Amino acid sequence: MVAKTFKFDDDLEVNRLGYGTMQLPGKGVWGPNANPKAAVDVMDAVLNSDVNFIDTADAYGPLFANDYVRQALQDYEGAHKMIATKVGFTRQGPDVWTPLGNPDYLRQQVEINLFSLGLESLDLIQLHRIDPHYPLADQVGVLADMKKEGKVKHIGLSQVTIDDIEAAQKITPIASVQNRYNLTDRHDEGVLNYADQHHIAFIPWYPLATGHLATATGPLADIAKAHRATPAQIALAWLLHRSDVILPIPGTSNVNHFFSNTAASRITLSAEEMTQLTNLGDAE
DSSP, rough: OOOOOOOOOOEEEEEEEOOEETTSTTTBBBBBOSSSSHHHHHHHHHTTTTOOEEEEOTBBBBBHHHHHHHHHTTTSSSSEEEEEEEOEEEETTEEEEEOOHHHHHHHHHHHHHHHHTTTEEEEEEEEOOOOSSSSSHHHHHHHHHHHHHHHEEEEEEEEEOOHHHHHHHHTSSOOEEEEEEEEEEOOOOHHHHHHHHTEEEEEEBBTOOOOGGSSSOOOOOHHHHHOOOEEEEEHHHHHHHHTTTTTTOOOOOHHHHHHHGGGGGGGGHHHHHHHHHHHHHHTO
């Protein structure tokens, strides 16, 4: 049976289908949304839905995604939503991402995330990339220091290997790993298996990639038709069935697309369909 929730600790348990804010800023994840009110409307929809795990980063915009989250949170009075964010990138323009693991900069980014999100502490802070120019112990260590200060509750990593995770775990507990993973890109299958074995949240970025499998005449179409669903919904359902530690975070700047994505959590795939989908991905 597929687990509906993932438990980080006794106080933080989330529904496994979350939301990512990366598409809220402008083109190239740069500048404001062409319709800032629409971006806040999407966040309002997220906050007033069953989704309670929201992934963002100060690098998205920069800061615009966080600002849309903050604006929506100001008027939200419901149950706690787990906010995850990331540090470790600088931005110089659209689609330009430059890692920077200077511990002083990472500390500054944590403070910037707190301020721009309007929060007193961060449920989950993730190192966006390990910068090879600085010791891992210094990069993860400063986040561990801020955890001791009460500004961070959990620490995660992004786009890492098993060796990276094990090295970081010698410094502080690692609660999550955010690597690229989807139906057609399973290069990090080993990292997922490691996360599964150690109850580490695995947050796949780019979860909706399906390639030619999603075309009208593609092999994914038949399964989608059988469930009266879209290929994107089936791709998300496959992730949710693949492992109970997977927390997909599909992003969108459209309210209707958001509700379409959340419907994937209600799809039950048979063992035969899971095998068929897995084999389709392997054939890519």
